[in-house]
Amino acid sequence: MLKLLLLAVLPVMLCGCPTWQDKANQTLKGVFETTKTADGIANAYLHDKCMKAAATCKARGPAVAPMTKPASAPAAAPEAACPELVACQKTKHAFEDIVLSIHHAIAAGLVAIQLGDEGLTGDWVSKVLAAVSHLQELAKTAGIWERK
Amino acid sequence: MDPVTIAAIISAGLPLIMKLVDLAKLFVTGTVAKLTLPEVQAEIDRIMKRTADQDAEEWEAAGGKPQ
Numbered sequence: 001m002l003k004l005l006l007l008a009v010l011p012v013m014l015c016g017c018p019t020w021q022d023k024a025n026q027t028l029k030g031v032f033e034t035t036k037t038a039d040g041i042a043n044a045y046l047h048d049k050c051m052k053a054a055a056t057c058k059a060r061g062p063a064v065a066p067m068t069k070p071a072s073a074p075a076a077a078p079e080a081a082c083p084e085l086v087a088c089q090k091t092k093h094a095f096e097d098i099v100l101s102i103h104h105a106i107a108a109g110l111v112a113i114q115l116g117d118e119g120l121t122g123d124w125v126s127k128v129l130a131a132v133s134h135l136q137e138l139a140k141t142a143g144i145w146e147r148k
Numbered sequence: 149m150d151p152v153t154i155a156a157i158i159s160a161g162l163p164l165i166m167k168l169v170d171l172a173k174l175f176v177t178g179t180v181a182k183l184t185l186p187e188v189q190a191e192i193d194r195i196m197k198r199t200a201d202q203d204a205e206e207w208e209a210a211g212g213k214p215q
Contacts, residue, residue: 028183032187043198051205058209107188110185
């Protein structure tokens, strides 16, 4: 009798029967953790690159020196003072923008789960995955991909 | 044990089985940590602050950002 009961209950207990909400949350959690790790690696690399660009500009001297300009002088563009740093920050900001868009899409997906809307959740999960592909493309073109 | 007795015992034990299933579900979903909105929001805030701090640090290393 006990055997029979165990046979009936155990499969269900072991399966735990996760709902679509559980599955979607786990998918979003997986992407969230992976993106966090990738962001950490990419940011460390890009920040280091930008600091080196900044050091190059400072060593060059005159191009950065006129930053303490007289009030009458026209405002100098950052690009003119240190184009290397501006270019580096542009890449860093582009990468962070995509990371933020992934996190915003994940947040929207979590809200859709809370609302109990399976279709909307699926749409946001798709958007999250599309943004991840976009991030991978940028990581490849920016030379970050090899560092993962 | 004849099939009728087994069936009677199972049907009597069905509410107990359902309780066990509920407990199992609670156990499984409770032990698997779920991602929450505040966790995601905290990460978004952290990245935005980090960007601002790093930009300032990088321009400082370059000798200052033109005003």
